[in-house]
Amino acid sequence: xxxxxxxxxxxxxxxxxxxxxxxxxxxxxxxxxxxxxxxxxxxxxxxxxxxxxxxxxxxxxxxxxxxxxxxxxxxxxxxxxxxxxxxxxxxxxxxxxxxxxxxxxxxxxxxxxxxxxxxxxxxxxxxxxxxxxxxxxxxxxxxxxxxxxxxxxxxxxxxxxxxxxxxxxxxxxxxxxxxxxxxxxxxxxxxxxxxxxxxxxxxxxxxxxxxxxxxxxxxxxxxxxxxxxxxxxxxxxxxxxxxxxxxxxxxxxxxxxxxxxxxxxxxxxxxxxxxxxxxxxxxxxxxxxxxxxxxxxxxxxxxxxxxxxxxxxxxxxxxxxxxxxxxxxxxxxxxxxxxxxxxxxxxxxxxxxxxxxxxxxxxxxxxxxxxxxxxxxxxxxxxxxxxxxxxxxxxxxxxxxxxxxxxxxxxxxxxxxxxxxxxxxxxxxxxxxxxxxxxxxxxxxxxxxxxxxxxxxxxxxxxxxxxx
RNA sequence: GUGGGAGUAGCUCAGCUGGUAGAGCGUCGGUCUGUGGCACCGAAUGUCGCGGGUUCGAUCCCCGUCUCCCACCCCA
Numbered sequence: 001x002x003x004x005x006x007x008x009x010x011x012x013x014x015x016x017x018x019x020x021x022x023x024x025x026x027x028x029x030x031x032x033x034x035x036x037x038x039x040x041x042x043x044x045x046x047x048x049x050x051x052x053x054x055x056x057x058x059x060x061x062x063x064x065x066x067x068x069x070x071x072x073x074x075x076x077x078x079x080x081x082x083x084x085x086x087x088x089x090x091x092x093x094x095x096x097x098x099x100x101x102x103x104x105x106x107x108x109x110x111x112x113x114x115x116x117x118x119x120x121x122x123x124x125x126x127x128x129x130x131x132x133x134x135x136x137x138x139x140x141x142x143x144x145x146x147x148x149x150x151x152x153x154x155x156x157x158x159x160x161x162x163x164x165x166x167x168x169x170x171x172x173x174x175x176x177x178x179x180x181x182x183x184x185x186x187x188x189x190x191x192x193x194x195x196x197x198x199x200x201x202x203x204x205x206x207x208x209x210x211x212x213x214x215x216x217x218x219x220x221x222x223x224x225x226x227x228x229x230x231x232x233x234x235x236x237x238x239x240x241x242x243x244x245x246x247x248x249x250x251x252x253x254x255x256x257x258x259x260x261x262x263x264x265x266x267x268x269x270x271x272x273x274x275x276x277x278x279x280x281x282x283x284x285x286x287x288x289x290x291x292x293x294x295x296x297x298x299x300x301x302x303x304x305x306x307x308x309x310x311x312x313x314x315x316x317x318x319x320x321x322x323x324x325x326x327x328x329x330x331x332x333x334x335x336x337x338x339x340x341x342x343x344x345x346x347x348x349x350x351x352x353x354x355x356x357x358x359x360x361x362x363x364x365x366x367x368x369x370x371x372x373x374x375x376x377x378x379x380x381x382x383x384x385x386x387x388x389x390x391x392x393x394x395x396x397x398x399x400x401x402x403x404x405x406x407x408x409x410x411x412x413x414x415x416x417x418x419x420x421x422x423x424x425x426x427x428x429x430x431x432x433x434x435x436x437x438x439x440x441x442x443x444x445x446x447x448x449x450x451x452x453x454x455x456x457x458x459x460x461x462x463x464x465x466x467x468x
Numbered sequence: 469g470u471g472g473g474a475g476u477a478g479c480u481c482a483g484c485u486g487g488u489a490g491a492g493c494g495u496c497g498g499u500c501u502g503u504g505g506c507a508c509c510g511a512a513u514g515u516c517g518c519g520g521g522u523u524c525g526a527u528c529c530c531c532g533u534c535u536c537c538c539a540c541c542c543c544a
Contacts, residue, residue, distance in 0.1 A: 074469080162536090173544090321538080321539095327544070
């Protein structure tokens, strides 16, 4: 006993890496509910589901989202395929100053008699770029326009995690690609999200809209804004000052208390839209009104991704702390062309599913977890064979059945049935097997009755039909 | 990436100016080998987040680190 039993070394346990998490069965029921309502709602608007890859060439994201955005410049999970070559190449001095927006490195004579090519890939930080890529790749302009797609799944951004923000997070989104850019489309897309949220019973939903102009008017406004900002520079903090040069629109988004007064006085883009953008924005608002959708205009709503133009919108919900945006979207008419496709109109949105679910939970909307329909309490060898057959038949009929693997006293079995939230206990002992009459107990009120095998199934079917 | 707070049993938490840990809930077993929810009794599980330092001695003090939370940044 001296040496052998002395130390019991346990291997170091693993934990999920920062910013990612497991969703356990008591949570996935709500996730499945949300996703089911999404499928149903979007289908009623004529959208079809598209399943997209989790990673793409890095330059697809760089070009669509914008190389200077935070998402592309510092938040993407980027890797080489085949992997792990970067370090080797750097050590060999073959590659210096790695350009993360490059697509391939070509290394001559690295391996005997062949050139080595590695692709630069990234985990998707969002899915709009992929959807557009798929539209082009599969020549969807040949389909009746517009093409209406929706998707759901995980996205990846390397940000500091906090409530409602994870490094692997989930989005439910939709895109309308091709066809016209009629304001009614913008309005209907928004109507679809609002309908979805309404069906989920999401509380405290607020829609904010804005127009950020197009190629004609936005650059002029940005210049005007920059000039105005220069005049009030001394009233702004360091972050905002820096943005006067890099991205003046972002200053509008500042939450600093000390800057609010200054920002309110700045020129607003809605006053500087070109005629066509103004008409467009007015019509979007009219179309929303026709649909009975309440909104508030927010001239400070400037989206962070480069591809947006004209209509932008954001939806907030309650219970989310400072990460209160549960959906963001807008129009991006130039994007498809930018990605090498034909000139194509586009508009879309993305819902933060993690935040959506957080908000539903905060307002107590989580549906009760579904318990078992039938717990089979059996005793004795002959009863086990019967129990196995009963479980098979009940499952075939669609019931959720728990069949204990080992014999238990009935007292304990019923205790288990109770804990698992079963509706019924099917009691199978020597008596039942020899009589051919099975005992079915209602756990809720303790009543019980005997049934023949076929009668039992019929009885359960009827009860199920009644309750649903 | 920056600043602040926190990490003790599966969960929620207690642990008095440092003497190597407790409660409730849950889990499992028993009272109860043909009938659950109640009650009572009992048990298991903690490298006190991890690593280092100070000390005779650290869950407690110091440093580092990881993770979570909050705010900023940014975004869904």
